[in-house]
Amino acid sequence: MARNSTMRKVSLRNIASHKLRLALTVLAVVLGTAFISGAFMFTNALSNTFDSAVNSAYSDVDAVVSGEEGAPGVTVEQRESIDGEDMVARTNVTASTTVVVATGGAEDPEPIQTGGGTSSLTIWYAPEDVVGNPIEMVDGSAPETAEEVAVNAAGAENFGVSVGDELLVVDPETRYEVTVTGMYEQELDQGASLMISVPENVYLDRYTDGTHAGELLVAGTDGTDPQELVDYLTATYPELGVETGEQLAEEVSELISTALDFVNYFLIAFGLVALLVGTFLIANTFSMIVAQRTKEFALLRALGASRGQITRSVILEAFIVGLIGSALGVLAGMGLVALIKAFMASQDAALPGSGLGLSTSAVIVPIVLGTVVTIISAWAPARKAGQVEPVEAMRSTEASTSQPLIVRTVAGVILLAVGILLGLGGALWEDGTTANRAWLVGGGALSLIVGFFLAGPALSLPIVPTFGRLIGAPFGAIGKLASTNSRRNPRRTSTTAFALALGIALVTVIGMLGQTMKNSVSDLLESNISADYVLTGPTTGSFPTPREVPQRAAETDGVAETITYSSIPVASDGIYSSSFGPGGGVSNVIQGDPADMVATEAIEGTTDISEDGMIATESFAAEQGWSVGDVLELTAPGISPAATDVEVVGIYEDNDILNSSVISQGAVERLELPNDITQILAVGVNGEEGIDMDQLRANLEDSVADLLVVQVMSQEDVTGMAGQSVNQMLNILYSLLALAIIIAILGIVNTLTLSVIERRQELGMLRAVGAQRRQVRTMIILESVQIAVFGAVAGVLLGLFLGWAFLEALSNTGIENIAVPWAMVGGVLVGSLVVGVLAAIFPAQRAAKTPPLDAISD
Numbered sequence: 001m002a003r004n005s006t007m008r009k010v011s012l013r014n015i016a017s018h019k020l021r022l023a024l025t026v027l028a029v030v031l032g033t034a035f036i037s038g039a040f041m042f043t044n045a046l047s048n049t050f051d052s053a054v055n056s057a058y059s060d061v062d063a064v065v066s067g068e069e070g071a072p073g074v075t076v077e078q079r080e081s082i083d084g085e086d087m088v089a090r091t092n093v094t095a096s097t098t099v100v101v102a103t104g105g106a107e108d109p110e111p112i113q114t115g116g117g118t119s120s121l122t123i124w125y126a127p128e129d130v131v132g133n134p135i136e137m138v139d140g141s142a143p144e145t146a147e148e149v150a151v152n153a154a155g156a157e158n159f160g161v162s163v164g165d166e167l168l169v170v171d172p173e174t175r176y177e178v179t180v181t182g183m184y185e186q187e188l189d190q191g192a193s194l195m196i197s198v199p200e201n202v203y204l205d206r207y208t209d210g211t212h213a214g215e216l217l218v219a220g221t222d223g224t225d226p227q228e229l230v231d232y233l234t235a236t237y238p239e240l241g242v243e244t245g246e247q248l249a250e251e252v253s254e255l256i257s258t259a260l261d262f263v264n265y266f267l268i269a270f271g272l273v274a275l276l277v278g279t280f281l282i283a284n285t286f287s288m289i290v291a292q293r294t295k296e297f298a299l300l301r302a303l304g305a306s307r308g309q310i311t312r313s314v315i316l317e318a319f320i321v322g323l324i325g326s327a328l329g330v331l332a333g334m335g336l337v338a339l340i341k342a343f344m345a346s347q348d349a350a351l352p353g354s355g356l357g358l359s360t361s362a363v364i365v366p367i368v369l370g371t372v373v374t375i376i377s378a379w380a381p382a383r384k385a386g387q388v389e390p391v392e393a394m395r396s397t398e399a400s401t402s403q404p405l406i407v408r409t410v411a412g413v414i415l416l417a418v419g420i421l422l423g424l425g426g427a428l429w430e431d432g433t434t435a436n437r438a439w440l441v442g443g444g445a446l447s448l449i450v451g452f453f454l455a456g457p458a459l460s461l462p463i464v465p466t467f468g469r470l471i472g473a474p475f476g477a478i479g480k481l482a483s484t485n486s487r488r489n490p491r492r493t494s495t496t497a498f499a500l501a502l503g504i505a506l507v508t509v510i511g512m513l514g515q516t517m518k519n520s521v522s523d524l525l526e527s528n529i530s531a532d533y534v535l536t537g538p539t540t541g542s543f544p545t546p547r548e549v550p551q552r553a554a555e556t557d558g559v560a561e562t563i564t565y566s567s568i569p570v571a572s573d574g575i576y577s578s579s580f581g582p583g584g585g586v587s588n589v590i591q592g593d594p595a596d597m598v599a600t601e602a603i604e605g606t607t608d609i610s611e612d613g614m615i616a617t618e619s620f621a622a623e624q625g626w627s628v629g630d631v632l633e634l635t636a637p638g639i640s641p642a643a644t645d646v647e648v649v650g651i652y653e654d655n656d657i658l659n660s661s662v663i664s665q666g667a668v669e670r671l672e673l674p675n676d677i678t679q680i681l682a683v684g685v686n687g688e689e690g691i692d693m694d695q696l697r698a699n700l701e702d703s704v705a706d707l708l709v710v711q712v713m714s715q716e717d718v719t720g721m722a723g724q725s726v727n728q729m730l731n732i733l734y735s736l737l738a739l740a741i742i743i744a745i746l747g748i749v750n751t752l753t754l755s756v757i758e759r760r761q762e763l764g765m766l767r768a769v770g771a772q773r774r775q776v777r778t779m780i781i782l783e784s785v786q787i788a789v790f791g792a793v794a795g796v797l798l799g800l801f802l803g804w805a806f807l808e809a810l811s812n813t814g815i816e817n818i819a820v821p822w823a824m825v826g827g828v829l830v831g832s833l834v835v836g837v838l839a840a841i842f843p844a845q846r847a848a849k850t851p852p853l854d855a856i857s858d
Contacts, residue, residue, distance in 0.1 A: 010300070011313045014293075024746070024750040026325040029322055029324075031278060032370065033325065035336075036333070041333055041334065042336075045356065047257055048357065061217045064245055065082065065240055067215070071638040072208075072639075073214035075212055089220060091219070092131040094215050094216070095203065098118060098171075098543045112159050114159070114194055117155075119193065119194045121171070121196050124150050124198060126142060137150070139182060141181050143198055145202075146199075148181045148198075149178045149198055150183065151182075152183070154189045155195060162180065172546055172680075207676065273503075277502055277747075279373055280377075283377040283378070286382070290381040307386035310382075314378060318374050318375050322370055323371050325370055326370030329367075330363050413451070415447045415450050415455075416455060418447045419449075426809045427805040427808035434809065441809045456495070460497070464493055471785060472782050479782060482778075496747050497788070500795060501792070502744070503795065504799065507799065514730040528598055528656055529597070530598060531685060532696065533684075535682065535711070536682045536711055546707050547678075548707065552704055555703070556685075558688050558695065564680060567587070567588065568677060572661065577616075577620065597682075598684075600658065601653040602652050605649050608649075609662065609663075614647070614648055614667065615648070616648060628651055634663065642671045748784055748839035752839065764851070764852045778844075780847050781840040783840070785833055793829065803818075
């Protein structure tokens with residue numbers, strides 16, 4: 001017991017006496033655990049915000065009544081009947097419509113840009129008539145006519161709207177001017193969105209079909225139990241859906257929580273990558289520390305300490321370092337979340353009611369994980385420390401002798417070969433399923449990574465010193481010395497470079513994926529879009545193309561034909577078939593010849609449904625059992641009892657845009673459906689023969705300019721926009737992977753700093769025989785550059801092979817024409833030189849300041 005107590009004191013004093021070494025090791029743990037902790041907290045914060053919003057929306061709501069299945073809400077008659085029930089005090093219709101709001105009136109409109117928020121039009125209810133979330137009029141008066149609106153006060157302040165202002169409102173149907181008569185406050189409103197409200201009768205008249213009122217929020221009379229009210233309404237109106245507000249809030253919160261799980265897993269995955277990279281840094285650090293303390297361990301062994309005690313003392317140090325680093329990582333995670341929230345608030349996307357997202361899992365999991373990883377990383381060095389013999393205390397130096405690399409090199413080469421074979425197998429196995437091919441590539445990636453880790457020291461021996469001599473040639477003897485130093489400890493050089501190689505390999509794979517996706521999307525759109533121009537509504541949000549666009553486009557000078565592509569809730573033989581796949585409650589409808597807008601190659605029959613009929617892709621027709629000449633029943637379930645027949649007039653090759661079936665507008669018009677259920681997705685335009693395309697574009701832009709929301713896009717514009725979406729996704733991934741690169745850079749700093757400490761006598765001797773400080777700095781920088789470039793080159797080669805194999809395995813999913821982002825690869829290699837220089841600044845300064853006589857006397 002006394003011995004154990006003594007060894008604990010030795011461990012604690014050792015940690016306290018090497019503060020720099022402690023700080024560098026702790027930092028690696030902090031970065032990995034901070035990301036994991038931050039991921040938990042951020043998703044908790046998001047969940048808290050949504051829960052607060054949902055609970056606020058349904059607080060004091062006794063019952064929520066929805067319409068029959070497939071219907072857009074309860075009917076007007078059902079709403080009037082529910083209002084008349086003795087147990088019902090009042091009802092509110094809950095509905096909103098996305099709009100675009102502009103200041104300056106119709107003459108000189110200036111759209112209000114809401115950024116991450118939205119502009120929406122809702123129904124105004126006086127505070128005493130509201131069911132649910134209470135509101136308060138804080139300025140002006142309530143709207144009473146169709147030309148008057150009330151605006152949320154926080155949004156009005158944010159976007160510069162005042163009482164008395166004239167606003168232009170653009171909706172999918174039309175545009176009109178209104179006057180702001182009042183401002184109101186609502187719980188949790190942070191002003192990121194602009195909400196304008198109109199009287200109920202105005203909204204129902206403008207934005208419903210006249211038959212359906214929408215979903216109802218119901219308040220019971222005083223003393224009525226919500227569940228009792230729900231039971232009564234369910235029994236009285238069995239065709240309607242009825243729930244308590246509390247039940248609906250729980251269901252919505254659960255759906256949101258499920259959706260946010262993906263975000264959490266995604267962020268945690270990158271946190272684990274960072275922790276994996278940090279693991280090698282921690283292991284490398286402990287290996288160097290053990291090597292430097294050989295004499296110390298030998299003296300302890302000579303004084304009676306057992307092997308187990310030495311091993312346990314190092315494990316204890318690792319436990320303390322892991323615990324401190326993980327705890328600091330949780331605090332850093334809190335700071336990270338606070339920074340993200342502050343940034344989101346600056347972008348008008350605040351998270352009200354979220355807090356920092358602290359939870360038991362957000363604290364305990366990172367601490368336990370970080371501590372365990374640190375202990376595992378230190379296990380091998382700890383065992384090595386326990387194997388030190390007492391005789392080692394008599395040696396004059398602590399420098400570790402190099403150990404044979406034969407066994408690990410052979411194992412590494414075998415794993416590298418296996419990894420290459422698995423990668424090639426997954427890439428070239430054309431008859432295999434995508435899942436099986438991906439598993440092979442994944443196994444190959446794991447084998448390659450482990451193989452490179454094992455064989456790295458042997459691989460570095462012929463490469464790193466050779467490169468070192470090349471870059472060191474201009475620096476004479478100092479350059480040669482730096483090259484020799486990098487050869488002295490290949491294990492350390494390779495392990496340090498490995499962390500950087502792993503991060504850069506991931507960046508390269510994702511870069512190849514992104515470049516290939518951009519090229520594939522561009523090729524897809526360019527080969528499928530046949531129209532000269534495509535007119536659409538805003539590319540963000542749920543705002544469709546205004547209904548006036550087809551007519552305005554058709555009347556524009558230089559336009560030969562227009563094709564209107566819509567989404568309408570109609571079904572063929574009960575089957576919905578939109579471009580988003582079967583189901584979903586809507587189908588593709590086109591007015592005109594689809595081939596004039598989207599490239600469609602007929603296999604049988606015709607693709608021209610300008611007058612009547614419907615067409616389907618070969619695979620979708622086979623799946624449904626349809627053939628040319630079949631007559632199907634066209635219906636609008638839940639909207640209209642009417643039905644009509646539509647004939648399948650053509651089968652066309654599978655298409656990536658119209659990937660199921662298309663119904664003619666003429667057939668749908670026979671159902672006599674209300675206009676407001678049609679969503680125009682896009683309008684294709686083809687110019688007259690000989691017209692200048694730039695002039696045609698200018699004419700189209702003039703025709704739709706006052707609609708404010710319509711974009712005129714060429715094929716190049718559409719493909720460019722798709723490329724921007726891919727770039728946004730990649731930027732997020734690169735930002736997350738940057739953490740792994742940062743940890744790898746810290747690994748180089750750590751290794752060089754510990755190397756400087758280990759080589760104190762050597763550096764002192766150099767200074768004593770005349771080496772200048774700048775020469776010592778140059779030597780350390782050259783060593784760092786060698787390590788960084790070796791890691792970068794290895795990472796790029798691994799990434800290129802794995803990226804190629806992975807993309808080949810996904811070829812069955814439509815990803816073709818594999819592209820390599822050569823500019824990024826070149827940037828990575830050049831950047832590695834910069835990384836090597838930056839990482840060496842602190843260790844080089846420390847080495848240059850080594851006092852010659854003190855170092856020699858040590």
